[in-house]
Amino acid sequence: MYSYDEFDRDYVKNRVAIFRDQVARRVSGALTEDEFKPLRLQNGIYLQLHAYMLRVAIPYGTLNSAQMRQLAMIAEKWDKGYGHFTTRQNIQYNWPKLIDLPDILDALADVEMHAIQTSGNCIRNVTADHFAGAAADEVEDPRPAAELLRQWSTDHPEFAFLPRKFKIAVTGSPNDRAVIKAHDIGLRVLRNDAGEVGYQVIVGGGLGRTPVVGETIREFLPKEHLLAYCEAILRVYNLHGRRDNKYKARIKILVMEEGLESFRNQVEAEFASLLEVHNGPSLIPDPAVVKRIEDAFAPPRFEDLPESDAAYEARLAEDEEFARWCATNLTAHRQPGYAIASISLKPVGAAPGDASADQMRVVADLAERYSFDELRVSHEQNLILPHVAKRDLPAVYDALSEAELATANIGLIGDIIACPGLDYCALATARSIPIAQDIAQHFSDPDYSRLIGDMKIKISGCINSCGHHHVGHIGILGLDRAGRENYQITIGGDHTESLKMGQRLGRGFDAEEVVPAIEQLVQTYFSLRESEAETFLQVVERAGTQPFKDALYPAKEPADAG
Amino acid sequence: MPVVTPDGFRASDNIAYVSPDALPAGSDLAVDMPNDADPRTLVERFGDIATIRIAFPAFGDGRGFSLARQLRDLGYTGHLRAGGNLISDQYRHARQSGFDDVEIDDALAERQPEEQWIVREQRSYREKLAAR
Numbered sequence: 001m002y003s004y005d006e007f008d009r010d011y012v013k014n015r016v017a018i019f020r021d022q023v024a025r026r027v028s029g030a031l032t033e034d035e036f037k038p039l040r041l042q043n044g045i046y047l048q049l050h051a052y053m054l055r056v057a058i059p060y061g062t063l064n065s066a067q068m069r070q071l072a073m074i075a076e077k078w079d080k081g082y083g084h085f086t087t088r089q090n091i092q093y094n095w096p097k098l099i100d101l102p103d104i105l106d107a108l109a110d111v112e113m114h115a116i117q118t119s120g121n122c123i124r125n126v127t128a129d130h131f132a133g134a135a136a137d138e139v140e141d142p143r144p145a146a147e148l149l150r151q152w153s154t155d156h157p158e159f160a161f162l163p164r165k166f167k168i169a170v171t172g173s174p175n176d177r178a179v180i181k182a183h184d185i186g187l188r189v190l191r192n193d194a195g196e197v198g199y200q201v202i203v204g205g206g207l208g209r210t211p212v213v214g215e216t217i218r219e220f221l222p223k224e225h226l227l228a229y230c231e232a233i234l235r236v237y238n239l240h241g242r243r244d245n246k247y248k249a250r251i252k253i254l255v256m257e258e259g260l261e262s263f264r265n266q267v268e269a270e271f272a273s274l275l276e277v278h279n280g281p282s283l284i285p286d287p288a289v290v291k292r293i294e295d296a297f298a299p300p301r302f303e304d305l306p307e308s309d310a311a312y313e314a315r316l317a318e319d320e321e322f323a324r325w326c327a328t329n330l331t332a333h334r335q336p337g338y339a340i341a342s343i344s345l346k347p348v349g350a351a352p353g354d355a356s357a358d359q360m361r362v363v364a365d366l367a368e369r370y371s372f373d374e375l376r377v378s379h380e381q382n383l384i385l386p387h388v389a390k391r392d393l394p395a396v397y398d399a400l401s402e403a404e405l406a407t408a409n410i411g412l413i414g415d416i417i418a419c420p421g422l423d424y425c426a427l428a429t430a431r432s433i434p435i436a437q438d439i440a441q442h443f444s445d446p447d448y449s450r451l452i453g454d455m456k457i458k459i460s461g462c463i464n465s466c467g468h469h470h471v472g473h474i475g476i477l478g479l480d481r482a483g484r485e486n487y488q489i490t491i492g493g494d495h496t497e498s499l500k501m502g503q504r505l506g507r508g509f510d511a512e513e514v515v516p517a518i519e520q521l522v523q524t525y526f527s528l529r530e531s532e533a534e535t536f537l538q539v540v541e542r543a544g545t546q547p548f549k550d551a552l553y554p555a556k557e558p559a560d561a562g
Numbered sequence: 563m564p565v566v567t568p569d570g571f572r573a574s575d576n577i578a579y580v581s582p583d584a585l586p587a588g589s590d591l592a593v594d595m596p597n598d599a600d601p602r603t604l605v606e607r608f609g610d611i612a613t614i615r616i617a618f619p620a621f622g623d624g625r626g627f628s629l630a631r632q633l634r635d636l637g638y639t640g641h642l643r644a645g646g647n648l649i650s651d652q653y654r655h656a657r658q659s660g661f662d663d664v665e666i667d668d669a670l671a672e673r674q675p676e677e678q679w680i681v682r683e684q685r686s687y688r689e690k691l692a693a694r
């Protein structure tokens with residue numbers, strides 16, 4: 001995995017020094033609160049309901065055991081002993097004190113981490129497929145592109161004061177696990193007919209109050225033009241994106257208002273002139289820098305192993321719980337004899353994405369011992385051991401069980417994405433974590449949830465959609481109706497390469513009505529499915545939303561036209 | 563009104579600026595450019611322009627940085643000045659985007675004195691990535 005060079009180390013340390021100085025200047029009055037705000041945001045610091053919140057970047061979701069242990073240390077020393085993993089491959093600390101923040105940033109820099117550009121109107125932490133470098137279906141590891149983008153976008157002088165935030169995601173697989181069509185720029189590594197590797201470039205996707213599926217602006221972009229093309233997109237956006245209304249300031253609105261064709265023409269013209277002027281310097285990056293990055297993501301030294309392992313098979317045969325965990329939490333690895341193991345941060349009763357310092361250490365130890373010192377954070381708020389030999393799976397499972405980290409629910413109804421909601425977030429209109437907990441509790445029987453099968457429930461505590469509710473198979477949006485929390489339910493959302501926004505079923509529900517409504521949807525699905533293999537999403541696609549509306553809003557109460 | 567240069571503050575020169583929409587004949591012009599102007603319209607007259615001042619109506623409005631880069635990319639080599647509401651923390655962005663100096667008002671100069679504008683020496687990632 002990538003490790004800092006001299007430049008990165010100096011850079012990150014220096015940024016901490018600059019931030020220390022900014023805090024001092026805020027205190028002295030040299031900076032007004034208005035001026036200080038974007039500066040602290042660009043260092044990952046939010047002001048929340050109860051306290052400051054620090055959002056730390058886990059670039060492209062990859063970290064090592066030393067980094068995870070440092071995150072645990074920070075949680076213990078400066079927070080309440082836990083951290084919250086988010087849908088954007090960040091970790092958030094909800095309780096740090098402002099005066100401690102520079103020290104926390106220093107502690108992060110010590111392990112080659114930072115919180116730079118995790119918020120603010122700038123290019124945010126670049127996210128990537130959490131199975132990168134391990135997935136069997138991958139064309140090429142997307143992380144070198146993500147790291148290159150990280151470097152290019154860090155304190156980019158032109159793009160630090162954009163109309164609004166800007167999010168980039170990269171995937172290396174045709175099966176999109178990075179939700180690239182819901183990003184300002186989405187990139188997919190692909191091979192063209194001539195066998196060259198490049199990128200499909202998608203632009204203008206996003207969730208929030210105006211959900212938009214991103215559209216392809218370039219079918220194939222040669223690799224070496226990645227930065228120039230992104231620079232062209234950002235420049236057109238910076239110059240022409242709306243600044244009069246923050247709800248219309250994202251690039252998706254610009255693309256919609258101008259039309260894709262016109263927007264593309266502007267970008268291509270800017271791109272052509274950038275190449276003309278900068279061919280060579282700055283925008284075609286130094287091949288030595290690129291090579292150093294690519295080498296850093298070379299596959300680990302896998303052993304030559306047989307496809308399976310006798311001890312693993314034996315345990316599968318005799319231990320039902322283990323078999324259940326393997327069935328849900330493992331994903332095919334490209335290397336024979338290995339598996340990708342997902343660690344669910346959604347045990348029944350927990351806040352999705354929360355991990356205690358102790359749990360972080362357990363996971364760090366396992367990564368060090370069994371996964372080439374590598375860990376991943378997924379946008380689904382889970383952790384991943386990307387390279388585990390099947391031989392080691394029983395030991396890994398036992399250690400996880402002991403730390404209460406062996407919940408066998410990846411991809412099932414209990415594996416819920418939920419944003420912080422009203423428990424933490426200043427913008428929230430309703431709670432989301434307790435709703436997730438209630439649902440997980442209700443569906444806690446593992447056999448029942450396996451019977452339901454593939455199911456993504458996603459919950460946001462307001463229309464900003466940090467919990468991705470638009471793309472949930474079942475999406476839940478918490479609103480405030482005359483002082484009462486009210487939850488709107490959508491179905492049929494899809495977060496993959498066939499990205500789709502869910503459709504609203506009708507009027508919202510009170511908090512305590514949500515679980516019965518979900519149960520009702522599940523029962524309706526059971527009554528409609530043609531076989532156990534037909535998933536909830538497939539049934540919605542085949543049968544439409546009407547049967548579900550009829551079930552939720554029986555008799556006289558007509559569903560409104562969502 | 564002070565101007566922030568790499569050597570520190572100095573008093574503003576009294577330049578008579580003209581609008582980019584109606585460039586007079588002649589040379590040695592100083593152009594006051596709003597941040598939604600199209601720099602391509604000036605290309606033919608670059609030789610006649612000594613100074614372009616780009617307006618920053620609010621410090622959170624970063625259009626001026628892109629405009630500066632566009633002007634430089636289009637081949638403008640004259641003096642480039644940022645004017646308006648930049649704060650000291652943006653001096654590095656201004657310099658790295660192609661500005662020569664930044665004009666600020668007296669109140670800001672008092673609140674953010676000279677030493678706060680001196681950039682900590684730091685290479686940018688752009689330089690790191692550039693082919694050598």
Ligand code: HEM
Pocket residue numbers: 046048053085086087088092164167182205206207208209250418419420424425426427464465466467468
């Ligand atoms: C707790 C403090 C948070 C605040 C104040 C906040 C604020 C916002 C706002 C205002 C938007 C809408 C932006 C727009 O549409 O222009 C948004 C979108 C988003 N946020 Fe958050 N957020 C917070 C936490 C989180 C967390 C914890 C996550 C991850 C779990 C997250 C991930 C996202 C994502 C994925 C979007 C998607 C919508 C998009 O960008 O198109 N945010 N957030």
Ligand code: SF4
Pocket residue numbers: 419420421422425426427428429460461462463464465466467
């Ligand atoms: S969706 Fe709304 S409530 Fe949830 S974290 Fe985002 S801004 Fe806060």
